[in-house]
Amino acid sequence: MSTATIRPSACPACDAAPAAEALATRAALPDAKILVSVPAVHCAGCISTIERDLAQMEGINSARLNLTLKRLSVDAKAGIEARDVIARLDRLGYEAHELDAGTLSMTETERQGRELLMMVGVSGFAMMNIMLLSVAVWSGAEGATRDLFHLISGLIAVPTVAFAGRPFFRNAWKALRAGRMDMDGPISIAILLTLFISTYETLQSGEHAYFEAVVMLIFFLLVGRYLEFRARSVARSAAQELAALEVPRATRLVGGVESVVSVADLVVGDIVLVRPGGRVPVDGVVTQGQSELDRALLTGETLPVFAGSGTQVSAGEVNLTGPLQVRVTAAGKDSSLHRMADLVANAESAKMRYTTIAEKAAAAYAPTIPILSLGAFFVWFWISGGDLRLSLNIAVAALIITCPCALGLAVPAVVTASSGKLFRKGLLIKDGTALERLAEVDTVVFDKTGTLTMGTPEPTNLDEHSVDDLRVAMGLAEASSHPLAQALAKALRGQDVRPARIAGLAEVPGYGVEGEWQGQRVRLGRADWVGAEAGAMTAAYLAIGDQAQGFTFADQLRPGAEAVVRGLQAQGKDVWLISGDVPAVVGDLAQRLGIAHWQASALPADKAAKIDALHAQGHRVLMVGDGLNDTAALSTAHVSISPASALDAARAASDMVLLSSDLSPVADAVRLSKTAMQRIRENLWQSGIYNIIFVPIALFGFATPLWAAAVMSISSISVTLNALRLK
Amino acid sequence: MEVLAILIPVSLFLGFMGLAAFIWSLRKGQYDDPAGDSQRILDPRYDDKPKPVEDDQRG
Numbered sequence: 001m002s003t004a005t006i007r008p009s010a011c012p013a014c015d016a017a018p019a020a021e022a023l024a025t026r027a028a029l030p031d032a033k034i035l036v037s038v039p040a041v042h043c044a045g046c047i048s049t050i051e052r053d054l055a056q057m058e059g060i061n062s063a064r065l066n067l068t069l070k071r072l073s074v075d076a077k078a079g080i081e082a083r084d085v086i087a088r089l090d091r092l093g094y095e096a097h098e099l100d101a102g103t104l105s106m107t108e109t110e111r112q113g114r115e116l117l118m119m120v121g122v123s124g125f126a127m128m129n130i131m132l133l134s135v136a137v138w139s140g141a142e143g144a145t146r147d148l149f150h151l152i153s154g155l156i157a158v159p160t161v162a163f164a165g166r167p168f169f170r171n172a173w174k175a176l177r178a179g180r181m182d183m184d185g186p187i188s189i190a191i192l193l194t195l196f197i198s199t200y201e202t203l204q205s206g207e208h209a210y211f212e213a214v215v216m217l218i219f220f221l222l223v224g225r226y227l228e229f230r231a232r233s234v235a236r237s238a239a240q241e242l243a244a245l246e247v248p249r250a251t252r253l254v255g256g257v258e259s260v261v262s263v264a265d266l267v268v269g270d271i272v273l274v275r276p277g278g279r280v281p282v283d284g285v286v287t288q289g290q291s292e293l294d295r296a297l298l299t300g301e302t303l304p305v306f307a308g309s310g311t312q313v314s315a316g317e318v319n320l321t322g323p324l325q326v327r328v329t330a331a332g333k334d335s336s337l338h339r340m341a342d343l344v345a346n347a348e349s350a351k352m353r354y355t356t357i358a359e360k361a362a363a364a365y366a367p368t369i370p371i372l373s374l375g376a377f378f379v380w381f382w383i384s385g386g387d388l389r390l391s392l393n394i395a396v397a398a399l400i401i402t403c404p405c406a407l408g409l410a411v412p413a414v415v416t417a418s419s420g421k422l423f424r425k426g427l428l429i430k431d432g433t434a435l436e437r438l439a440e441v442d443t444v445v446f447d448k449t450g451t452l453t454m455g456t457p458e459p460t461n462l463d464e465h466s467v468d469d470l471r472v473a474m475g476l477a478e479a480s481s482h483p484l485a486q487a488l489a490k491a492l493r494g495q496d497v498r499p500a501r502i503a504g505l506a507e508v509p510g511y512g513v514e515g516e517w518q519g520q521r522v523r524l525g526r527a528d529w530v531g532a533e534a535g536a537m538t539a540a541y542l543a544i545g546d547q548a549q550g551f552t553f554a555d556q557l558r559p560g561a562e563a564v565v566r567g568l569q570a571q572g573k574d575v576w577l578i579s580g581d582v583p584a585v586v587g588d589l590a591q592r593l594g595i596a597h598w599q600a601s602a603l604p605a606d607k608a609a610k611i612d613a614l615h616a617q618g619h620r621v622l623m624v625g626d627g628l629n630d631t632a633a634l635s636t637a638h639v640s641i642s643p644a645s646a647l648d649a650a651r652a653a654s655d656m657v658l659l660s661s662d663l664s665p666v667a668d669a670v671r672l673s674k675t676a677m678q679r680i681r682e683n684l685w686q687s688g689i690y691n692i693i694f695v696p697i698a699l700f701g702f703a704t705p706l707w708a709a710a711v712m713s714i715s716s717i718s719v720t721l722n723a724l725r726l727k
Numbered sequence: 728m729e730v731l732a733i734l735i736p737v738s739l740f741l742g743f744m745g746l747a748a749f750i751w752s753l754r755k756g757q758y759d760d761p762a763g764d765s766q767r768i769l770d771p772r773y774d775d776k777p778k779p780v781e782d783d784q785r786g
Contacts, residue, residue: 044769052772067763114753121749129742145731426756 033084034074036095039426039644039659041276046094053092054085061559070423072096096646102370116226119164123219126160130212131709137209138706139322150202150209157195157211165191165216167225183362183408185371187328190399191218197396208393213400213708220716227416231432250281253325264713270328274319274508278479284326285310290510291322292482296449296627304483306510306526316628321482322509332425356433358411358675361684365407373399375587376699388699397703401694406687407717411680418676421726426660427641427669434655436680438637438673440620444568444666445611445633447625448586451643452565452593452663453555457538458485460554462495465542473551474544475514477526479505484540484553485513485524512540520545525689537584555589556689558643560664565593567667574619578610580629607633626650641666672726679726683719690715 028187041050047065052075054063074085082098087567089096133149141149168191171184189617191214198209252261258273263281266272271287274280278552280293286289289714292304295317304320307313384390419429419597429435449455462470473578474497477489492499502522512525523543527534532548539550568575577598579586599610611633623630627647631653634640640654643661651657658665676725694711697703752758772778 044766047763047766047771048770065763067766068760117753117758121753122746125742125746125749129739131740148731152739572778689765 004551016442032076032078034076034080034085035084035098036072036074036085036646037070037659038065038072038090038094039070039097040094041065041067042424049092050089050505052093052660054088057085057088057521060085060481073205074613113226113229116167116222116229116237117366119167120219120222120226123160123164123222126156126164126214127215127219130156130215130718134212134705146207147202147205150198150211153209153211154199154202156200157215160215161191161195161218164222168218168221181366183366186366186399187217187221187403188285189370190403194396197392201393204389205214206389207395208397208705210400210705210708213705213712215402216709216712217403217405219406220712221408224412227409227412228432231415231419231429232413251275252365265314266328268328268330272326272328274324274326276321276323278319279322280313280317280326282328283314283330284328286313286324288325290508291324292320292510294318294320294483294498295569296455308510321480321507330624356411356436356606357680357684361407361410361447368672369399369402372402372695372699380701394701395709397701398695398698400708401698401703401711402691405712405718406690407684409716410683410687410723412718413720414676414679414726416682417723417726418672419619421672422669424667425665425668426658426662427665428657428659429655431655433674434639435673437620437655438622438670439677441551441573441622441639441670443574443576443614443619444622444624444670445576445578445607445614445637446595447627447630447633448563448577448581448589448608448621449555450626450645451624452558452561452589453579454558454661455645456556457484457553457558459488459491460552462491462551465549465551467497468500469542469544469549470495470497472502472517472522472544473524475499475502475517475520476505476515476542479515480538481514484538484551487553488540488551555585557592558661558663560662564663564667565595567664568670569594569670571667573622573670576610576614578607578633580607580627604629604632608636610637622670624663625653625654641669675726678722683722684720686719687715 038046038050046110046314047067050065050072051299054060054072059077059080061077062517063072065072069106072085072089074080076085085094086098097464103202130153133153136151137146150685168184168188171182172188175185192213194210196626197213200209201207202209237576250263250266251258251259252266253271253273266282272282272284276291284424286309288309289524293307293311294304295314307319307324313324369621370710373395376398376478377391380391380394381388392534398456415432415435418435422429446452454622465473470492474489474492477485477492478499479502480486499520500517502517505513505515507513508525510526511529512523514521514523514525516522521543523530527539527541527550530541530543530548531546532543532550536555538555540553541548541550543549559617565575574597575595577590577595578588579600580602581600583600586598590596590598600608602610607625607630611623614621615636620638623633623640624642625634625640626642627650630642631650634642634653639656641656641658642650642654643658643663644651645661656669690711694707757764
């Protein structure tokens with residue numbers, strides 16, 4: 001993404017500004033715009049720490065932190081990559097995630113947002129100016145003065161409606177062509193009819209003109225639209241934004257020569273090289289090399305599995321210790337990764353479209369507006385003996401008063417207030433209806449690896465070993481890149497153990513590390529390799545001579561895991577733990593966290609089936625998971641949350657993303673969603689009650705423009721204040 | 728009532744001034760980061776002189 005294409009479109013005014021030239025010359029350099037999400041920033045200190053530090057970093061032109069979006073945009077010289085910036089932020093103590101630089105669509109939403117805000121601004125200013133004139137009319141201006149004021153009001157109102165009313169007209173037209181009736185239909189009719197009648201009255205020196213009511217209606221409705229838009233665009237950018245940098249590339253071997261190709265270009269029968277630490281890009285069979293594979297993301301197993309010649313491997317697994325050559329058996333669309341995606345797509349399409357409370361209210365409300373006003377028109381036409389002008393005036397008054405000003409604000413105001421609260425806690429709402437669905441949840445299903453636990457092992461029985469053993473273990477562990485070895489070395493370093501000096505260290509891929517210590521052969525690795533009995537727990541085994549002993553590991557709990565389980569249980573939710581890992585490990589964790597229901601060795605389809613079964617029993621399920629094996633379950637569940645560390649497939653399938661590494665906001669979110677729904681219901685009732693009171697007044701013909709303006713502003717302000725009451 | 732002939736144009740002019748100021752500030756991206764802007768006043772970095780112009784003003 002070159003900077004040249006973004007800048008001018010995002011800032012039209014800059015084109016005319018003198019700075020544009022400077023921008024243009026700078027854009028000629030192959031600079032890169034890097035976007036990074038920094039969820040932990042919250043204050044002025046964070047801004048200056050980060051911006052100051054990055055300003056001193058080599059190759060950075062400028063860095064600016066947006067606190068609202070918790071997003072850092074860095075203008076860097078070529079060669080600087082997001083990785084470098086993230087590493088730098090990490091040293092400062094800020095966790096950061098790379099954002100997708102698909103900035104084009106982001107500027108598109110930005111442009112839409114500005115356009116809406118512009119309409120809000122224009123209608124707001126028009127409203128204030130018309131109101132100045134209207135107050136004069138209401139306080140008793142008569143005759144020519146009143147007509148003049150009405151005329152000026154009309155001259156302001158007509159262009160304003162033409163400019164700021166477009167979103168309503170456009171939607172109403174779209175709905176009309178599709179043969180539907182939504183809220184924008186009656187709104188458009190009300191706006192146009194009222195404008196027309198008011199203009200006619202003004203030209204006839206009539207007493208009442210509703211110009212301020214029309215513009216006020218547009219203003220309040222646009223505010224609601226803008227809030228809604230903001231919530232949605234945050235959600236949309238969250239989806240794009242968190243797309244991790246997973247380059248779909250593979251190293252192909254042709255006659256011993258390596259070449260990097262796109263995964264899409266691989267065909268069945270190709271030989272692919274997978275280096276230690278790399279992700280297996282395709283499904284295939286190992287032809288050469290020995291290693292261990294981490295399948296956690298696919299199956300939820302924490303224990304790495306051995307891979308040697310002839311082992312079947314699936315796309316998405318991570319190669320741990322030795323280089324592997326893999327013959328491709330299925331690539332692209334046929335690979336297991338894609339089959340998983342199909343499972344998700346099926347679940348998505350099977351899911352019924354959720355009807356929000358706002359849609360229900362609108363569906364009930366939309367037809368009543370035209371019916372009421374049409375009824376008023378005919379009744380008054382009959383009573384007055386054919387007075388067209390009087391009946392039209394009353395019909396218009398009924399129309400403008402029933403128009404759901406507060407209804408347009410009732411839901412977006414609450415959603416904005418609550419998603420803002422959740423965002424500050426580190427939870428990003430991706431789907432507009434997620435909050436509402438979350439409020440209905442009575443069962444919560446957690447995945448284990450990577451969700452309740454960090455997915456990083458920690459040794460549990462260090463105190464059972466003698467100091468010498470620990471020193472030897474450390475000496476061996478430091479020579480390996482295997483996750484268990486690294487975890488062991490890290491824990492021992494934390495206990496100030498000094499590593500033993502071991503001669504002839506060698507890593508045997510797929511088995512472990514060996515060497516010589518005080519004339520004895522020492523080995524750290526798999527049970528069968530060192531000559532030990534394999535236990536049920538995740539473990540690495542140390543052999544000194546013929547003496548073998550095990551180091552057991554447990555997955556480290558994610559911070560807040562205990563609190564979230566307790567919090568949810570206190571709210572009366574059923575908590576489940578469903579994992580693809582072995583029963584011993586899952587049961588142990590369930591006991592530690594006090595989770596009564598658990599299921600182990602669950603395949604991806606099992607998880608989704610379990611959730612379906614819970615739904616069939618009438619439960620509403622919140623699924624919290626991170627792995628590829630969870631994606632089907634995430635999209636099957638009523639509502640779903642995944643941590644930011646999850647794979648993008650999982651994040652894409654879920655409705656909310658947890659930005660912080662702490663899990664406790666999940667319990668808060670469930671509680672907050674309940675309160676939010678309460679507020680939404682109150683708001684809908686409130687705006688309904690205003691209408692019930694004032695519709696009769698309008699129908700009896702007592703309504704004046706002053707009434708219309710007062711009702712509209714009071715109801716809109718009261719629903720907004722009610723939304724802000726949210727704690 | 729002749730005073731209206733002056734007052735009305737004046738009030739309309741002021742209204743348009745406000746609108747123009749709003750449009751200008753919107754185009755300048757002043758509503759892009761409300762949370763950050765409220766915190767940036769506490770930042771002493773540009774107390775002596777304003778931030779150089781060529782620096783990107785948008786977040």
